[in-house]
Amino acid sequence: MSEQHIKLPEGSIEKTTTTLNLGPTHPATHGVMQNILELDGERIVSTEQTIGYIHRAFEKIAERRPLYQITTLTDRMNYCSSPINNMGWHLTCEKLLGVKTPKRVDYLRIIIMELARIGDHLICNSIVGVDAGAYTGFLYLMQYRELIYEIWEEVCGSRLTTNIGRIGGFERNFNDIAFQKLEKFLKEYPPVLKEFENLFQRNRIFMDRTKGTGAISANRALNYGFTGPNLRAAGVDYDVRVHTPYSSYEDFQFNIPVGTTGDNYDRWLVRGQEMWQSLSIIEQAFVRCRSLKGLKQKYFMRMFLNIICRRKKMYIQKWKP
Amino acid sequence: MNGFEEPYGMLTFKAPKELNLKVLNFLYDDDELKFRFLTTLGAVHYPNNKGQELAVVYHLHNLSDNVRIRFKVFTDIDQPDIYTATGLFSAANWMERETYDFYGVNFIGHPNLKRILNVDEMDYFPMRKEYPLEDSTRTDKDDEMFGRGGTFGFGTEKAAVGHATIAEADKEDKNGRDIL
Numbered sequence: 154m155s156e157q158h159i160k161l162p163e164g165s166i167e168k169t170t171t172t173l174n175l176g177p178t179h180p181a182t183h184g185v186m187q188n189i190l191e192l193d194g195e196r197i198v199s200t201e202q203t204i205g206y207i208h209r210a211f212e213k214i215a216e217r218r219p220l221y222q223i224t225t226l227t228d229r230m231n232y233c234s235s236p237i238n239n240m241g242w243h244l245t246c247e248k249l250l251g252v253k254t255p256k257r258v259d260y261l262r263i264i265i266m267e268l269a270r271i272g273d274h275l276i277c278n279s280i281v282g283v284d285a286g287a288y289t290g291f292l293y294l295m296q297y298r299e300l301i302y303e304i305w306e307e308v309c310g311s312r313l314t315t316n317i318g319r320i321g322g323f324e325r326n327f328n329d330i331a332f333q334k335l336e337k338f339l340k341e342y343p344p345v346l347k348e349f350e351n352l353f354q355r356n357r358i359f360m361d362r363t364k365g366t367g368a369i370s371a372n373r374a375l376n377y378g379f380t381g382p383n384l385r386a387a388g389v390d391y392d393v394r395v396h397t398p399y400s401s402y403e404d405f406q407f408n409i410p411v412g413t414t415g416d417n418y419d420r421w422l423v424r425g426q427e428m429w430q431s432l433s434i435i436e437q438a439f440v441r442c443r444s445l446k447g448l449k450q451k452y453f454m455r456m457f458l459n460i461i462c463r464r465k466k467m468y469i470q471k472w473k474p
Numbered sequence: 475m476n477g478f479e480e481p482y483g484m485l486t487f488k489a490p491k492e493l494n495l496k497v498l499n500f501l502y503d504d505d506e507l508k509f510r511f512l513t514t515l516g517a518v519h520y521p522n523n524k525g526q527e528l529a530v531v532y533h534l535h536n537l538s539d540n541v542r543i544r545f546k547v548f549t550d551i552d553q554p555d556i557y558t559a560t561g562l563f564s565a566a567n568w569m570e571r572e573t574y575d576f577y578g579v580n581f582i583g584h585p586n587l588k589r590i591l592n593v594d595e596m597d598y599f600p601m602r603k604e605y606p607l608e609d610s611t612r613t614d615k616d617d618e619m620f621g622r623g624g625t626f627g628f629g630t631e632k633a634a635v636g637h638a639t640i641a642e643a644d645k646e647d648k649n650g651r652d653i654l
Contacts, residue, residue, distance in 0.1 A: 205591035373564075376564045397540065
């Protein structure tokens, strides 16, 4: 402990530190985190986090809803990449109901999920730029998230909170416009991403502001239960897509980018590399979708008899006015 | 330890609640097992399971061999005391606070066991089964598009006369589940 700045007289009941409420701020979703800081001058002595500001009781709502009504809740878990959360829910329900999806559904899902991953990493990486003082990169990349949103819009009708797909597949087939938009994205995005990386990767100011900041060791990250790019940036080569493949990820070839120091710069690099890997996965999935023959070329949904169908049938018939 | 089963390909077992730390420590320290990643921790309320109403569930992961297991301890709801796992896993800190917040499990030895998501003034544990979700028959939310109020639907005269009530529908639904 450094020497305290403020000297209080003996027996004083006042504190030597100042309490400051920082936030609610938005580290991810808006307004979820408040820090109550204890300050000694400009030095932070301790901090207490409050994270319950917009707790929306999803678990309680989900207790009584039919399975298909819960997908919309999963959108809100991370609205930068809601399709991944939707798919997570669909896959869980399919496991529970014993539904096996056709290969084409798996590939279409992978296209959507990897687009979501790109959309999310694109925000993360470019916002780091904004926080480090470079706004241009963010606006430049943001234009291309629009292309991703247009693809989703073509597939499911919505952009941000997508509610994409259904348990068993998709509610309708992808149309030609969706595939054209996908091709457009695959053609236009890589050069822009390259340009963005050139702008930041070896930029002296950006490196000075991110290197060595917020570093987390691999052991600490594991102990705290980190997953995803944050864990990989700390040097652990764990990727659930490779180690426990779901939705036919085992059919694809891609690398797991791994960092060394676990600081902000490494996290930025890992996310950047993952975008390139995602682009390659989308291209592979695109080719695989095209190479399916005959009827397999048309599957977009696995029909199955389940609780939902029973329930729906029952309700609709009984409540016809 | 008892109750070994493997639902959906994931080994699951139970242990007496006094032994939870011993089991977790053994799974963590053993050179072969190496379960050193706490994926998640939560609770389940079984109101009909007398004397063992609350289950605390640990999901553990061995990252070097990529094996996952589920480990459960049961406790009486009148005295839901369980030893904390925060000494082993830093991740357990917030997860145990959440479990306390929603189920009222008292983790002995937790450094800061207080509500995390709900308001501090709350004096109950909302995820326990005795608290139902909103009353589906309420009429103050008048919105036909969402099946409440309006000309027919939940809680209206028309729904009550000549159409299935919620209780009937639920009963049929249970029958439906049984068939499956």
